[in-house]
Amino acid sequence: MERTTLDLWVGLFVVAGLAALFGLALKVSNMDSFAGASSYQVVASFDNIGSLKVQAPIKSAGVVVGRVSNIIFNNKTFEADVTLKLNSRYVFPKDSSAEVMTSGLLGEQYLALAPGGDSQNLVNGDKIKLTQSAMVLENLISQFLYNKASDSSKNSSGSGATATPGTNP
Amino acid sequence: MPTDNLIEIRDVSFGYRDRPVLKGINLTMQRGKVIAIMGGSGCGKTTLLRLIGGQLRPTQGEVRVDGKVIHRLGLTDLYRMRRKMGMLFQFGALFTDLSVFDNVAFQMREHTNLSAEMMHDLVLMKLQAVGLRGAQTLMPHELSGGMARRVALARAIALDPMLVMYDEPFTGLDPISLGVIGNLIRRLTDALGLTSILVTHDVEKSLQIVDYVYFISNGVVEAEGTPEQIRASTLPFVHQFVHAEEDGPVPFHYPAPDYASDLGLGLAK
Amino acid sequence: MKPSKENIIARIGHRSINSIWEMGVTARFLLQILWRSGTSVRRFQLVIREIYASGVLSLIIIVVSGLFVGMVLGLQGYQTLQTYGSENSLGVLVALSLVRELGPVVAALLFASRAGSAITAEVGLMKTTEQLQAMEMMAVDPVARIIAPRFWGGVISMPLLAAIFSMVGVYGGYLVGVVVMGVDDGSFWSQMQSAVNWRDDVLNGVIKSVVFGFAITTIALFQGYDAMPTAEWISRATTRTVVNSSLAILALDFILTSFMFKGM
Structure with missing residues (x-):
């Protein structure tokens, strides 16, 4: 087939377009970390996941090791079953624990994975037994206020400097 | 049952929406002749060509080309039939994005598997026949009206058709180009053994070159005859x-x- | 067809019925194009020619507009985010707006006015000068030979143009945010990468632009192919192409967005 300069231009255009697509995939989005890379899935159940979302990062020691791939409400245990998709490069002991954390004071929520001491590692389909739910701000505040109230009623005669009067909401 | 008649039109009626154009018209056209169809503007001359080419279906009657009823052909057969027809449109209708050479080669590229050299020679032969071999690299917008018409003529005869239809080939041409086109039509018809149908209202020129004339008015044939008969009419x-x-x-x-x-x-x- | 001097309600009714009618005809036209696309596949050279006409020739306007849109996003985003002390998220803002919305939509609007109107004018002119009829008389199907290659040329070009638009836009934002305003280079990219998702954002953006490509080229080709063969109608058809495809892009964008980003 004969070649023309027109073909060259079209070729350049297609290359530029595909390069832009790859740029969007690799440089702009997070495809490089997980697309293609093999992974395994484990499940963890939480009493409360706060505002954790699908695709939220899973971090261990601050490094992203996977992403939340699915969240469903379990109608038998009344808990949230979260599926964790972990990169196969990283392995964790069977008794590792998962905790819903918040990055910064009001930032997005992520899942923190703390490794345990078991000699066997988590494999595909395993369940993480130790979990800690999300901190809910309202519970936190009421807990704090409740503790303060009981503290001050217990030793009202003691150090009055720290006591706060009239604490019933 | 091959007859001498290439085209037979029997009792054909046709109308756009509710405006009747042809009302039971009858025409026969012999092989190897140049036939003119004349009439005032909007009398249905062009419609007649489109009926022969199968672009329109008659509401009544039938159009036979080479013994086959055009409107009963399936799409494949119709396309096969159209390869044996050439048509010269009013202003040439050259493909504006193709050069003169590619315009003439268009049908060969679409319908045949000729080698590049063979195609090259054939195209040059056709262009030589209309005297424009030297213009093969030009683009249509670089041609004058008369030249465009001649290129279109070369394109129409590219696949050696049995029938060439001309839709107002003389419109908007200077007297010289007009004479050139008229003589080309006559010469090519005789040399290639074609049948030519000429739709025109240029009486003077066409009476010089045609073999037979049909006058159409109000959707029927008003008069017919050889040029001599028409002149004397x-x-x-x-x-x-x-x-x-x-x-x-x-x-x-x-x-x-x-x-x-x-x-x-x-x-x- | 002509709206008479009756009351305004009758006229609106006329118009709506007509546009529904036209939509139906356009849809049937699209099916015909798809049905007769065999030639475009067998003779891909025809499609390459049209990619040049609609893709390569639109490149300059796409790149320049992408750069400016990105730079404006960078500037505006910086001003707003700075008040909350979170200018490090500038990359996220620029990239998400471009990849999800502005890239596909603005590129499609530009494509409609640059390539769409050119297609309409070209096909309309071919009809006016009887080229399409001549082709039919030469036993060549104009839909297969003229319309379908232009269709596929446009459909292939659109997502590539949108991707180029987004990528250039991100660098435009980078230029203003990082080079001029002094946002941290590392956090610009890393925050962007952690917030933009390959499948949900980038791929959905590409899907959007493919759908827009289908809509624009179908409308443009239909307007040209359906135009009355006079100069006046061609100029009207060209205007209609730009108006109709812009409306189609915005309406489709709303529909697609509500499907794609429902749970976000």
Whole structure:
């Protein structure tokens, strides 16, 4: 087939377009970390996941090791079953624990994975037994206020400097 | 049952929406002749060509080309039939994005598997026949009206058709180009053994080159004959047409209510 | 067809019925194009020619507009985010707006006015000068030979143009945010990468632009193919192409967005 300069231009255009697509995939989005890379899935159940979302990062020691791939409400245990998709490069002991954390004071929520001491590692389909739910701000505040109230009623005669009067909401 | 007649049109009626154009028209066209179809503007001449080419379906009657009823052909057969037809459109209808050479080669590329050299030679032969071999690299917008018409003619005969139709080939040409095109039509018809159908209202030029003439008016054939018969005709319509008279059976005035009453003069009575 | 001087309601009714009618005809036209696309596949050279006409020739306007849109996003985003002390998220803002919305939509609007109107004018002119009829008489199907290659040329070009638009836009934002305003280079990219998702954002953006490509080229080709063969109608058809495809892009964008980003 004969070649023309027109073909060259079209070729350049297609290359530029595909390069832009790859740029969007690799440089702009997070495809490089997980697309293609093999992974395994484990499940963890939480009493409360706060505002954790699908695709939220899973971090261990601050490094992203996977992403939340699915969240469903379990109608038998009344808990949230979260599926964790972990990169196969990283392995964790069977008794590792998962905790819903918040990055910064009001930032997005992520899942923190703390490794345990078991000699066997988590494999595909395993369940993480130790979990800690999300901190809910309202519970936190009421807990704090409740503790303060009981503290001050217990030793009202003691150090009055720290006591706060009239604490019933 | 091969007859001498390449085209037979029997009792054909056709209308756009509710406006009838052809009303049971009858024509036959012999092989190897140049036939002219004449008539005033909008009398259905072009419609007739489109019926022959199968682009329109008659509401009644049938059009036979080479013994086959055109409107009963399936799409594949119709396309096969059209490869044996060439058509020259009013202003050439050259493909504006292709050069002269590629325009003439168009059908060969689409329908044949000729080698590049063979195609090159064939195209040059066709262009030589219309005297434009030297213009092969030009683009259509670089051609004059007459040249474009000649290229279109070369394109129409590219696949050696049995029938070439010309839709107003003389419109908008200077006298020289007009003579060139007219003579080309005659020469090519004789040399290639084609049948040519000429739709035109240029009486003078066409009477010089054609073998037979049909006059169409009001959807039927008003008069027919050889050029000599037409020239000698005393029919008022033909006479008006041939001698280009302003008023006659074809009225100068569009039908209107009485002039005086339209101006309000009638009310004064 | 002509709206008479009756009341305005009757006229609106006329118009709506007509546009529904036209939509139906356009849809049937699209099916015909798809049905007769065999030639475009067998003779891909025809499609390459049209990619040049609609893709390569639109490149300059796409790149320049992408750069400016990105720079404006960078500037505006910086001003707003700075008040909350979170200018490090500038990359996220620029990239998400471009990849999800502005890239596909603005590129499609530009494509409609640059390539769409050119297609309409070209096909309309071919009809006026009887080229399409001539082709039919030469036993060549104009839909297969003229319309379908232009269709596929446009459909292939659109997502590539949108991707180029987004990528250039991100660098435009980078230029203003990082080079001029002094946002941290590392956090610009890393925050962007952690917030933009390959499948949900980038791929959905590409899907959007493919759908827009289908809509624009179908409308443009239909307007040209359906135009009355006079100069006046062609100029009207060209205007209609731009108006109709812009409306189609915005309406489709709303529909697609509500499907794609429902749970976000």
